Amino acid sequence: MEKLQTLIKEEAIVISDQVIVMDTFLNHQVDPAFMMELGEQFASRFKEHHITKVITIESSGITVAFATALVLGVPLVFARRKKTLVGDTEMLVERVPSFTKGMVTDIMVSKQLLSETDQVLFIDDIIANGDAARGLIKIIERAGATLVGAGIVVEKAFQSGGAYLRESGIQVESLVKIASLTDGEVQFSS
């Protein structure tokens, strides 16, 4: 994904050696046509699976997850991060820390939206420590559904999330891997 690397080089802001802001093209504004290209990439990389649902966690992964689900012709589920007025007994809930927000949140998926026959593709914009991903994977397991893989737009490869998922035997497809953000400079790895 050369275009994605170019956008990161030209538009992303490196805040520290841990944090990169990609507001103009990923986390706050997106070009829908470009998101469709990313969705086609994910659909192609997981095409041997019989995916029945795409799942993401609100909110900045929703655009690319929607694009992927549109290409695959399957529903998109977005896990919620807060309690709503619905009774908890209808929800599968996992508590996870959030690296970027510096707080703990509950992520939740309604029981009626995942079943034992579901083959689920997890899509997200960024993976860092993978805490939210781990929580979501527990929810998928608790529902009895099958996780067929994880498609990530930008993997911060210097943090442990991607490696953890791969070591767990999950097929992880990252469109771009960032090896380091040292000295305000983005270094990619292949």
Next chain:
Amino acid sequence: MEKLQTLIKEEAIVISDQVIVMDTFLNHQVDPAFMMELGEQFASRFKEHHITKVITIESSGITVAFATALVLGVPLVFARRKKTLVGDTEMLVERVPSFTKGMVTDIMVSKQLLSETDQVLFIDDIIANGDAARGLIKIIERAGATLVGAGIVVEKAFQSGGAYLRESGIQVESLVKIASLTDGEVQFSS
């Protein structure tokens, strides 16, 4: 939008005379192809405007706003609801109450994403009291951009948000209007 009314009749859960849950087709899971139909509706209803950006507020409006932006061929901006690690001086912020969440949140848009030449279409899944919409409209005004209209999937017409926007001279296009939720029953208005 007969299909939308059917989905509401068959799948929505009326929690009280104020609250309806549309998790299976709007707020937690979506059918991407159906969202594209809604996006085409909005694109068609605002086609006389030269829209340069679609804007929504995270997170459950993102799918239909993305679909609309994809049809229109313009960027999608999603306003954020929480402080991130980026400095506030780069952000236009408005504090708004949230009816469904029972709390106050800050909504924010990066200054670099809205300019005086922008013709902005606001898209959201639901309008109730319109507090978030009012906050977002203030942000659009502060950026010097022009709001060309508001496209809403489900308007809770027994609450004041839609009427407020129309009285402010804004073109509001709601695909479905709910007149009342009394006695657990959804009544539509035309």
